[in-house]
Amino acid sequence: MSVSRALxxxxxxxxxxxxxxxxxIDELGYVLDLSAGSLSSKRTGFVAAIxxxxxxxxxxxxxRGITDELEKTGLQLLLAYNDYSAEREESQIEAMLRRxxxxxxxxxxxHTDRSRRMLENxxxxxxxxxxxxxxxxxxxVGFSNADAMSxxxxxxxxxxxxxxAYIGGTTERDTRxxxxxxxxxxxxxxLGLPEGRVVSxxxxxxSMEQGAQAMGSVLSQWPDTEVAICVSxxxxxxxxxxxxxxxxxxxxxxxxxxxxNYEIAACCHPRITSVDIECYEIGRLAAxxxxxxxxxxxxxxxxxxxxxxxxxxxxEST
Amino acid sequence: MSVSRALxxxxxxxxxxxxxxxxxIDELGYVLDLSAGSLSSKRTGFVAAIxxxxxxxxxxxxxRGITDELEKTGLQLLLAYNDYSAEREESQIEAMLRRxxxxxxxxxxxHTDRSRRMLENxxxxxxxxxxxxxxxxxxxVGFSNADAMSxxxxxxxxxxxxxxAYIGGTTERDTRxxxxxxxxxxxxxxLGLPEGRVVSxxxxxxSMEQGAQAMGSVLSQWPDTEVAICVSxxxxxxxxxxxxxxxxxxxxxxxxxxxxNYEIAACCHPRITSVDIECYEIGRLAAxxxxxxxxxxxxxxxxxxxxxxxxxxxxEST
DNA sequence: GCCATTCATGTTAGCGATATCATTACCATG
DNA sequence: CATGGTAATGATATCGCTAACATGAATGGC
Numbered sequence: 052m053s054v055s056r057a058l059x060x061x062x063x064x065x066x067x068x069x070x071x072x073x074x075x076i077d078e079l080g081y082v083l084d085l086s087a088g089s090l091s092s093k094r095t096g097f098v099a100a101i102x103x104x105x106x107x108x109x110x111x112x113x114x115r116g117i118t119d120e121l122e123k124t125g126l127q128l129l130l131a132y133n134d135y136s137a138e139r140e141e142s143q144i145e146a147m148l149r150r151x152x153x154x155x156x157x158x159x160x161x162h163t164d165r166s167r168r169m170l171e172n173x174x175x176x177x178x179x180x181x182x183x184x185x186x187x188x189x190x191x192v193g194f195s196n197a198d199a200m201s202x203x204x205x206x207x208x209x210x211x212x213x214x215x216a217y218i219g220g221t222t223e224r225d226t227r228x229x230x231x232x233x234x235x236x237x238x239x240x241x242l243g244l245p246e247g248r249v250v251s252x253x254x255x256x257x258s259m260e261q262g263a264q265a266m267g268s269v270l271s272q273w274p275d276t277e278v279a280i281c282v283s284x285x286x287x288x289x290x291x292x293x294x295x296x297x298x299x300x301x302x303x304x305x306x307x308x309x310x311x312n313y314e315i316a317a318c319c320h321p322r323i324t325s326v327d328i329e330c331y332e333i334g335r336l337a338a339x340x341x342x343x344x345x346x347x348x349x350x351x352x353x354x355x356x357x358x359x360x361x362x363x364x365x366x367e368s369t
Numbered sequence: 370m371s372v373s374r375a376l377x378x379x380x381x382x383x384x385x386x387x388x389x390x391x392x393x394i395d396e397l398g399y400v401l402d403l404s405a406g407s408l409s410s411k412r413t414g415f416v417a418a419i420x421x422x423x424x425x426x427x428x429x430x431x432x433r434g435i436t437d438e439l440e441k442t443g444l445q446l447l448l449a450y451n452d453y454s455a456e457r458e459e460s461q462i463e464a465m466l467r468r469x470x471x472x473x474x475x476x477x478x479x480h481t482d483r484s485r486r487m488l489e490n491x492x493x494x495x496x497x498x499x500x501x502x503x504x505x506x507x508x509x510v511g512f513s514n515a516d517a518m519s520x521x522x523x524x525x526x527x528x529x530x531x532x533x534a535y536i537g538g539t540t541e542r543d544t545r546x547x548x549x550x551x552x553x554x555x556x557x558x559x560l561g562l563p564e565g566r567v568v569s570x571x572x573x574x575x576s577m578e579q580g581a582q583a584m585g586s587v588l589s590q591w592p593d594t595e596v597a598i599c600v601s602x603x604x605x606x607x608x609x610x611x612x613x614x615x616x617x618x619x620x621x622x623x624x625x626x627x628x629x630n631y632e633i634a635a636c637c638h639p640r641i642t643s644v645d646i647e648c649y650e651i652g653r654l655a656a657x658x659x660x661x662x663x664x665x666x667x668x669x670x671x672x673x674x675x676x677x678x679x680x681x682x683x684x685e686s687t
Numbered sequence: 688g689c690c691a692t693t694c695a696t697g698t699t700a701g702c703g704a705t706a707t708c709a710t711t712a713c714c715a716t717g
Numbered sequence: 718c719a720t721g722g723t724a725a726t727g728a729t730a731t732c733g734c735t736a737a738c739a740t741g742a743a744t745g746g747c
Contacts, residue, residue, distance in 0.1 A: 052705080052706095052726070052727065052728085053725080053726060053727085055704065055705060056705095056725095056726090059705090063724075063725065063726085064725075064726085065724085065725060065726090068725080068726080080486075080487075080490040082463075082466050082467060082487075082490075082491070083467050083703095083704080084408075084467065084469060084702090084703055084704065085467040085468055085469075085704085086404040086405075086407050086408050086413060086468065086469060086702095086703085086704085087408050087702070087703035087704035087705085087732090088703080088704045088705065089404050089704085089705095089732090090402075090404050090405050090408055090702090090703080090704070090705090090731090090732045090733065090734085091703080091704045091705040091706075091731070091732050092704080092705055092706080092732085093705095093732075095404060105423060105429045105432060105433065106426055106429050106430065106433060108424055108426070111423045111424050111429055112424065114423060115423065115424060115450075118449075118450070127447070127464065127468075128448075129445070129447070130446075130448055131436075132433075132436070145400075146445065148400050149400060149401050149402065149403040150403055150404065150445075151402060151403075151404060168398075169398075169400075172398040172400075173400070258632060259632055259633065259636040260632075260635075260636055263636065285632075288633075288636070288637075289636055292636055292637055292638045295638045296638055314576065314577055314578075314603075315577065315606075315633065317578075318576075318577040318578055318581065318606070318607055318610060319606075319610055319637075320610045320613045320614055370696070370697065370698085370735080371695080371696060371697085373734070373735060374695095374696090374735095377735090381694075381695065381696085382695075382696085383694085383695060383696090386695080386696080401733090401734085402732090402733055402734070403734090404732095404733085404734090405702090405732070405733035405734040405735090406733075406734050406735070407702090407734085408701095408702045408703065408704085408732090408733080408734070408735090409701075409702050409733080409734045409735040409736075410702085410734080410735055410736075411702075411735095411736095
């Protein structure tokens with residue numbers, strides 16, 4: 052017991068004993084076994100998180116935010132990515148719950164029925180991120196993808212653009228891409244602009260290369276397009292490169308805007324107008340909320356919603 | 370015991386019992402507790418991995434390779450990133466070993482003494498990646514960063530370039546960046562070329578923005594530079610943008626090459642010459658080796674080395 | 688009809704930590 | 718000196734599972 056106490060930094064161990072313990076630990080190469088500890092104490096020290104992809108820098112920023120915040124409390128992250136598939140998410144939730152995480156962070160608000168049931172039965176706090184779910188499971192840290200895209204369209208409309216195109220993925224899986232497209236359409240309608248030209252291209256995440264190809268398609272179908280909005284900065288960059296290869300001047304011949312405020316949008320030439328969505332902050336806040344609920348189980352913060360900022364960043368490409 | 374067997378897909382459970390069990394599990398919402406299971410069976414189902422950063426797509430590709438390969442075997446990844454710090458690595462190794470992983474994958478060959486000691490005492494297979502350590506702990510899946518960079522210099526030299534510059538980070542922490550710079554220098558010396566112009570800029574990972582600034586420094590210090598090689602494609606892209614802002618023609622006025630074959634190098638305009646290093650494959654192979662050793666503990670593959678391919682990809686920027 | 692064999696299920700004893708309660712040693716106080 | 722209080726340490730049971738062995742039931746071969 053004194054060893055256990057010493058390793059937990061309890062002040063109920065005398066200095067002498069403490070030193071003897073650490074000396075012995077060092078000599079023996081003893082390493083505490085946390086699975087035994089958590090079996091006994093009912094606290095695993097795990098938090099689970101599932102993101103669509105870790106290659107896409109937006110979500111990996113969120114993962115960084117989560118990790119950084121958890122680290123302060125000594126919690127460990129169990130991270131999985133599901134390639135935008137709710138079915139893979141379901142089996143990952145199942146696998147992770149077997150590790151008895153003390154909380155779980157999900158991306159988006161769309162989950163299979165079984166996923167929802169498992170999460171409700173688990174009796175741990177859940178945070179859904181990156182979205183405003185119609186039927187939240189528990190807590191939410193996110194923003195409206197539709198509103199964000201709509202804001203971008205409206206901002207550009209005030210600059211005089213009228214003929215808009217939208218480049219996104221085939222919208223089966225990427226629910227956030229879906230909502231951005233819906234926000235695009237509704238803003239167009241609201242402003243009474245000419246019908247938006249929508250190109251759906253490939254499975255998420257839409258790559259630079261796919262953005263380039265989609266831009267080719269926009270230019271050949273609707274050569275008079277004034278501005279092309281892309282589902283992410285990566286595809287926007289691909290689109291930009293395609294225009295440059297064709298000798299088009301940006302934004303004079305055609306303007307381009309992206310989404311997500313990736314590093315590349317701020318660094319390429321011309322710089323790309325984008326929507327900043329505080330990815331790192333989403334992760335940090337989600338972890339923060341989880342930790343709060345874990346540490347104060349007496350008043351759980353069920354159904355609380357944190358709305359994160361969205362902000363259009365206008366640059367030279369529009 | 371029958372429940373335990375049924376959940377492990379043992380064929381020692383009759384169809385009837387199996388169905389009864391799953392029905393009850395469904396009704397009760399029972400979820401297996403793996404920490405209890407691993408305490409008893411001495412198998413946790415964890416593999417630990419530590420990378421320098423998860424924002425950098427090269428390392429997140431490696432993490433993807435690891436995850437994809439582990440998933441086939443039902444192993445779960447415990448992932449951490451250390452911001453290129455061997456000290457943070459040390460405390461992460463300590464934290465992870467408390468979870469009793471069945472194997473561990475590290476990036477690079479440089480670790481603190483205590484890290485090495487802990488790993489040796491842990492009695493689990495270790496794979497070092499992305500490098501050829503002078504003193505390998507156990508198994509290695511990697512390549513020589515110096516050779517790769519040297520190969521790039523030599524390839525460019527055959528095209529007639531003679532005045533080389535190198536853009537990298539201040540080389541305290543990023544050991545792989547270090548080695549690339551050394552490979553650059555040694556190739557220059559070997560070929561009898563004019564002394565390389567080295568700009569060290571910022572802490573790793575060198576961003577696009579830093580690449581741009583470093584390029585500015587190259588151009589003002591040595592305006593007659595013929596080719597600038599960058600420690601990564603991200604900084605190469607930043608450098609490229611800086612040149613374009615200054616109205617320089619690439620590669621006529623100055624050529625640019627990067628390292629890592631990021632998506633952006635293949636997609637920007639002009640496309641950037643780079644060195645491909647099979648990041649995903651490194652992850653896949655490292656996990657594969659670990660799994661082999663875990664599954665065949667009778668003949669451990671200590672000190673085995675897998676050399677991954679490096680390949681210069683010449684594009685329009687040189 | 689008996690024993691050997693196979694298949695399915697049950698029993699028991701831990702795995703290595705911590706929660707909880709018990710004990711001891713020591714000191715201060717009236 | 719007895720009493721009570723505090724600080725440090727110890728003893729025991731338990732967390733939920735699985736390894737290992739034991740048992741029972743069904744089958745088949747001679």
